[in-house]
Amino acid sequence: MIPMRYVLRQCNDQEKIDSFLRQAKVGLLGLADDHQPYVVPLNFVWWNDAIYFHGAEEGRKNKIMYENPGVCFTVCAEYGTIADPVPAKTDTAYMSVMLFGKASPVADLDEATGALQAMLDKYVPGYYNQPLAKQHVNKYRSSYGSAAVVYRIKPDEITAKENPLNPESAFYPGRRVGDD
C-alpha cells in the first residue's frame, strides 16, 4: 500500500479474460461528460464478444453517451491482501479487465432480446420456464415515461492485469509481522 512503482502483470490469456467477464456480476461504466468523469456500476453480460447492458432512456448516463459514446468499461475482482514485513510491499491480489470502445444503442429487436436473454441466463439461470418474448422486450423499450435502451460496447481494445494470491502470504486477522 506504500507508494512504490508496481510491476503490474499483464494478462494476455483471452480464454481467462472471457471466463472472467462471463462470471463477473458488476462492471463499471466510465463516461466523460465533457471533461467530467462519471463512473456507474452496472449489471452486464459479455456476449458475442461485446458488453451489453441497459439503462433508462431519460437517465444521466444515456444523455452523456449520446454526446460522447467513447467509454471505458472496467471489471475487477479482489482476492485478498498480501502481507509483507516491508510495508511498501503490502499488496493486493486481483484481476481486472478494461475495455475501451464506443457504446451504441441496440436498435435491432432480435439482438436486444438475445442480449437480455443472455443476462437472464447469467443472473437467474434456470429460473424461467420459457425464453424471453420479443414482445416483452419491445414493450419495455417503448413504455411511456420509462423507455429503456439496450447498449452494446464492441471493444476496440481490451487490457487485463492480474496479481494472483499466494495463499502463504495472504493476510488474515491476527497475522503479525513477527510470524513471517
Place this chain on the structure above:
Amino acid sequence: MIPMRYVLRQCNDQEKIDSFLRQAKVGLLGLADDHQPYVVPLNFVWWNDAIYFHGAEEGRKNKIMYENPGVCFTVCAEYGTIADPVPAKTDTAYMSVMLFGKASPVADLDEATGALQAMLDKYVPGYYNQPLAKQHVNKYRSSYGSAAVVYRIKPDEITAKENPLNPESAFYPGRRVGDD
C-alpha cells in the same frame, strides 16, 4: 435486468456512507483523458473526510490527473440478485457511492504518512509492531525510477444509492419461477 426505468434509492445516511467507505476494499477511479474515459480499480482509504490512494509518478493515471484533476471515485458492493416472475423486475441488491472532486498530490509528508498509516490499519490491521516511519514514506516518494505519489480527493459532492436485499426474493441456484 430487462429494460425498465429503475426507481433508484437515494441514500442520505452519512453515517452509513462513512461506514461503507471505511470497509470497502476497492474503489474505481474515473478519469477523463481529454474526452476518453479511463477507469482504474484501486485500494484506498476514507480518512479525514477524503479519499486517499497512491500511484506511480510515471503511470498513466498520474499523467491524466496532472492534465485534468477532475475525477469521479465510485465504490460499490453487490448483495445478490432479486428474482421476480416478471423478467423486467429482475433486479440487483447493492450499495454504491460516487464522489466527485479534484485529485491533488499530497505534498505534506505528515499527511502522506498519516494516510498511508490509515491504509495499513485498514488492509493489514495489527500486522506491524510499530507505526510507519516518515523516512520510509519519504524514501518511496523519492525513489529513483519508481517514485510514487499519494493523492487526496476532497469530495465536492457525494451521492449514494442502495437497493437492499430482501432475503425472500433473493435468487439462489435451483430457484424456479414456479416456486414463487
